Amino acid sequence: MSVLISLESIFPYVKWRKGQRELAEEVYRVSKEGGTLFVNYPTGSGKTVAILTGALKAAVEKDLKIYYLVKTKNQLISPINELKKIKSRQKVVTFSYIYNKKDMCLLKSLKGLDYLDFLRYCSFLIKNKRCPYYRKAVKLQGYLSNGDVNVYKYGEEMSVCPYELAKKNIPNTLITISVYNYLFNPDIRAIIEREVNLRLERSILIVDEGHNLPDSIISMLARELRRDWIMRARKEVAKFYKGEDKESIIGELTRLLSYFKYLERKIGGRKYLELNYDEFPVYELDPDKLFKAALAIERREGNELFSPLSYIRKIAEFWKELRTRRAAKVLIFERGFKTSVVKLLYVLPPPDSTDPLRKAHAAIVMSGTLPPAEHLIFTLNLQDKNVRSIGMSSPYAVNLKILGIKGVSSRYTERYEENFIKMAKLIREVYDSLPEGIVLAVFSSYDYLRYIIPYVKIQDVIVERENTTLEEINSKVRGKNKLLIACSAWGKVAEGIEIKVNEKSLIRAIVIAGLPVPEPSSYREKFYEIMLARTRDKDKAWKHTYVIPAVMKVIQALGRSVRSENDRAVAVLLDDRFFEQYVLNIINSYGYKVEEINPRLLKNSILSFFNKA
Ligand code: SF4
Structure with a gap:
C-alpha cells in the first residue's frame, strides 16, 4: 500500500x-x-x-x-x-551506506595488499572459514539498519565484518x-x-x-600491461606450471617481450606512443588459456593456503579487457622510470557501464x-x-568580473614567439594590477604553459606539473602575500584548488591563457568518430569532441575564485575564440557575463573593480 x-x-x-x-x-x-x-x-x-x-x-x-x-x-x-x-x-x-571492501575490512594485516590481491585473500579466508569477523556476520540475525550508526565502528566494536553488515543493510533500507x-x-x-x-x-x-x-568510468575500466609483469609471468609459468600448453605460453610471452623491446626503441624521446589497436595483439594470446595457467600456479602443490595473484593472471585480465568489450579503446605505450607499460583506455564509457542509467x-x-x-x-x-x-546559476556569479581580450589565441597556428610574448605580457599585467592575493593562470595545456611561462618573468610563481598534488600547492602557498600559480586547464589545480583564509578565497584573479581545446590525438579522433555516429552531424561532432570539453574546463577554473558571497575576483579570458557565439552561450548559461576590453584599459578596469569593493 x-x-x-x-x-x-x-x-x-x-x-x-x-x-x-x-x-x-x-x-x-x-x-x-x-x-x-x-x-x-x-x-x-x-x-x-x-x-x-x-x-x-x-x-x-x-x-x-x-x-x-x-x-x-x-x-x-x-x-x-x-x-x-x-x-x-x-x-x-532509513538509509545505509557501503564503500570499498578493503577500506571496510577489519583485518589490518591486509591493508598493504593491492585491491585484487585483497579480494582474493578475503574470498580465500571466507571459503576456508578463517575470517572470524565474517563468521559472526553470517550468524547475526535481524540486524536492524540504522544509518546513524557508523557501520565501520559498529563492526569493530562487535567484531563483525563491517562490509558484510553494510551489505545486509542494503535490502532493508x-x-x-x-x-x-x-x-x-x-x-x-x-x-x-x-x-x-x-x-x-x-x-x-x-x-x-x-x-x-x-x-570516472573510463578510469575505473582502464587496464595496464607492464613489461616486468610479463617477465615475472614467464618465470612463474616456467617454474610452476605443468600444463601441456606450458611451452606455447612461454613462447607467446617471449614474443610479447620482444614486442615491448621494439616499442622501447620506437618511442625514442617521445613521452608516449599511440599504438594501432588492430595491430597490437601481434601475438594473439588466449585469455582463457592464461586464466587456466594462473589458477594452476596459484593452487600449486605445497601452496594450498594462499598465494598472491599470479602475474600471469594480471596479463590474462588485460587481454580479457582488450578482447571483450567492443567499445572504442586506445592503447598508449609509455616508458616509465622502472618499466615500460601499455595502457588500455576507453574513449567513452562503454554502453554496458552506463546501463544502470537506462535501466533504472x-x-x-x-x-x-x-x-x-x-x-x-x-x-x-x-x-x-x-x-x-x-x-x-550561481548567486555569486555576479561577484566575478569577466573581461575578454581579442587578438591573442593559443591556436596551434599562432604558437610562435611574438604571440607568446603578447600572452605573457597580459598575464603579467593582471598580476601587476593586484596589490595582493593569488593570480591563477590557467593554460590550455602543459606544453603551452611551458612555452609562455619563461616570458612572464615573475619571481613568485608556482608551476603545476603533471604529477603535482593539491597538497604540494597548498603547502607552497602558505605565508605568501602575492603569488602566481601557473597550471594546466587539464590538471588537478584548475579542477579543484581552493585557497581560503578566514572563509575568504585568496584567489583574486584568474587568467585563462587560451581556450583549452584538447590536443589532437588518436584518442580524440576516435571520440570524434563516435560522436559523428551518434550525432550524424560533423559540426556537432566537432563541438562535442573539442569545443564543449574546452569550455567546461574554463567553467571549472572560473569556479576556483568566488566560492562564497564574501569573495570577489576578476577573470581575464585571453583568446579570440571566447567570443564565438556558441562558446559565449555556454559561459552565459552559468550566469557569467563576458565583457570585451581593450588591453590598454585592462589595468584600470581591474583596479576600479576592486576599489568599488
Ligand atoms: S570478510 Fe570482511 S573482515 Fe573478513 S577479510 Fe573479508 S572484508 Fe575483511
Whole structure:
C-alpha cells in the first residue's frame, strides 16, 4: 500500500532556500514518472537535501529503492549528514551506506595488499572459514539498519565484518549511499546484483558530481600491461606450471617481450606512443588459456593456503579487457622510470557501464558544472526523449568580473614567439594590477604553459606539473602575500584548488591563457568518430569532441575564485575564440557575463573593480 507524505514532512530545515523547493518538486516528478533529470545547481545552493527530499517522497509513495552514488568515499559524508537530519524528522526514512571492501575490512594485516590481491585473500579466508569477523556476520540475525550508526565502528566494536553488515543493510533500507564503482563497473555490479538483489527497474539513482561520471568510468575500466609483469609471468609459468600448453605460453610471452623491446626503441624521446589497436595483439594470446595457467600456479602443490595473484593472471585480465568489450579503446605505450607499460583506455564509457542509467526507473544526475544536456546524453549514451533538465546559476556569479581580450589565441597556428610574448605580457599585467592575493593562470595545456611561462618573468610563481598534488600547492602557498600559480586547464589545480583564509578565497584573479581545446590525438579522433555516429552531424561532432570539453574546463577554473558571497575576483579570458557565439552561450548559461576590453584599459578596469569593493 502506498503512503502519501509531503515534501515539507521530509525537508529538515525551517525554510527552503532559493530554488530548493522547485528542485525537490521536479525531482519528485521525474522519480515518480520515470526518466532522467539533469540538475545543474551551484555549489552551496542546498541541492543535495532538495534532491533527497524529492526522491524520498517518490520512493515512499511508489515503494522504490534509492541508490545515491558518489565518486569517492569522502563524498559520502554530505548525503549522510543530510539523511541524518531527514531521519530525525521523518521516521519512515532509513538509509545505509557501503564503500570499498578493503577500506571496510577489519583485518589490518591486509591493508598493504593491492585491491585484487585483497579480494582474493578475503574470498580465500571466507571459503576456508578463517575470517572470524565474517563468521559472526553470517550468524547475526535481524540486524536492524540504522544509518546513524557508523557501520565501520559498529563492526569493530562487535567484531563483525563491517562490509558484510553494510551489505545486509542494503535490502532493508530505503536509500543506500555508495561509490560509482558499485553500479558503473559492470564486473562489480554483477557481484552486487547477485548479493543484494539489485532491482534497477524499481530504483531511483542519484549521481552526485555527475560531470565526473564519464571520466570516472573510463578510469575505473582502464587496464595496464607492464613489461616486468610479463617477465615475472614467464618465470612463474616456467617454474610452476605443468600444463601441456606450458611451452606455447612461454613462447607467446617471449614474443610479447620482444614486442615491448621494439616499442622501447620506437618511442625514442617521445613521452608516449599511440599504438594501432588492430595491430597490437601481434601475438594473439588466449585469455582463457592464461586464466587456466594462473589458477594452476596459484593452487600449486605445497601452496594450498594462499598465494598472491599470479602475474600471469594480471596479463590474462588485460587481454580479457582488450578482447571483450567492443567499445572504442586506445592503447598508449609509455616508458616509465622502472618499466615500460601499455595502457588500455576507453574513449567513452562503454554502453554496458552506463546501463544502470537506462535501466533504472529514474536517474537524477547532479552537479554544479554539468556540461550541456546534449553532451551528457551523447557521452553517456542516453535516450534524448527521456531526459529533462533543471538549472540555477550561481548567486555569486555576479561577484566575478569577466573581461575578454581579442587578438591573442593559443591556436596551434599562432604558437610562435611574438604571440607568446603578447600572452605573457597580459598575464603579467593582471598580476601587476593586484596589490595582493593569488593570480591563477590557467593554460590550455602543459606544453603551452611551458612555452609562455619563461616570458612572464615573475619571481613568485608556482608551476603545476603533471604529477603535482593539491597538497604540494597548498603547502607552497602558505605565508605568501602575492603569488602566481601557473597550471594546466587539464590538471588537478584548475579542477579543484581552493585557497581560503578566514572563509575568504585568496584567489583574486584568474587568467585563462587560451581556450583549452584538447590536443589532437588518436584518442580524440576516435571520440570524434563516435560522436559523428551518434550525432550524424560533423559540426556537432566537432563541438562535442573539442569545443564543449574546452569550455567546461574554463567553467571549472572560473569556479576556483568566488566560492562564497564574501569573495570577489576578476577573470581575464585571453583568446579570440571566447567570443564565438556558441562558446559565449555556454559561459552565459552559468550566469557569467563576458565583457570585451581593450588591453590598454585592462589595468584600470581591474583596479576600479576592486576599489568599488
Ligand atoms: S570478510 Fe570482511 S573482515 Fe573478513 S577479510 Fe573479508 S572484508 Fe575483511
